[in-house]
Amino acid sequence: MAVLAYCITETQPEITAPRKGVRGTAIETIRIQALQCFASQFDPQDLVGKAPIQEAALDFNRVLQELLQQIAIIPVRFPTILADETALSRFLTEHQAEYSEALHRLRNCVQMEIRLKMQTSTQPPATSPKSGAEYLRGRQAQHQHIDSIVARFREAAGPLAKQWRHYETAAGIRCFALVDRNNVQAFLQQMQGVSVPTESEPRVTGPWPASEFLKE
């Protein structure tokens, strides 16, 4: 029977699996030594159509969040459906060393995220550039402007952010901070103090699983 995979965790400490998975399915664990993968028996046909998919995605997130409250998790991309549990065991075995290392390093950590609606490509020059050099320096200034806004958040996080990543996407700037799970409130408080241009529409979300920090 096909299985839908949720996430991977260490087996210690003992945690409680959520009672229900996606579409009311039961949640089981597949264990390989000190790692376990949470999964549900699942009929892929149940995901056909837009409404079921979105419902299932929200449910999937609920499962992840319930587990994240107890332990560090490596989420599996949704929807990932494997042929059977053997396929899942095989996958887990293949990546055992890698995931054990990551989960050990990420113990007690969660990921907080800041989104900014700013893009270097849409920053127009302040004045019409008269030369190539002026153009390039103008573009540099625009980049620096955005960098400085990102820096405000990073500075506000201070030592609360054990690690930091940010990059620009089509949707704007995304920043990720690796934070101790007990510091989430403190982190949010620090973020509230940051002043930014209104049009950047800053948005802080989390906690999330530390997926941006899986690789060292």
Place this chain on the structure above:
Amino acid sequence: MAKEAAHPDISAVSEALRLSDAAAGLSGRIDCSPETIEKSLAKLVLSLIELLRQLLERQAIRRMEGGSLTEEQVEQMGEALMKLESKIAELATHFNLTPADLNLDLGPLGRLVE
């Protein structure tokens, strides 16, 4: 409850499907009007060029900041990029594409690392 909205990734996938269908249409295997194919391909090509422009711009700025460019090179680089930006805008207008249309979300491939 959470707001219903067109999720950008879902839109992006639909977009990719339309574009790939358009590309397949070129080979005559799928019926597709020439205008649709042309605009879809123009969008894909210009989006990729725009992404390239952004990468090149970052590269140029990094080198300028690193001091490895002479003043003349800064001028030449800047002028080339300025022309490129202008050309992309011109072509986009020609195909009735907005700047938003050229903002292709390539997921991990499109990440412009700072």
Place this chain on the structure above:
Amino acid sequence: MPQPSEDLVIASADLDQEMTLLDILDHVLNAGVVIRGSLVISLAGVDLVFLGLDVVLTSVETALRHMRTPLSNVNPSVPSSKRSPQ
């Protein structure tokens, strides 16, 4: 104590505020490890076949119509172990 910014929106499970559908979908669809050989059936009403990281997503219909390789393993009841590993 810094003045709270009026512009900042905080949507955090800890504060019992709702994350929007966009936040959640973005994370579950994009963050997380990918398992090769897994079968992704459908997304947003379009049947998709995820054949692996190197292959472009295409609709099942298009794939069946135009690809030479018989996609017998598009049928979810056929075990994907028939695929070559990795």
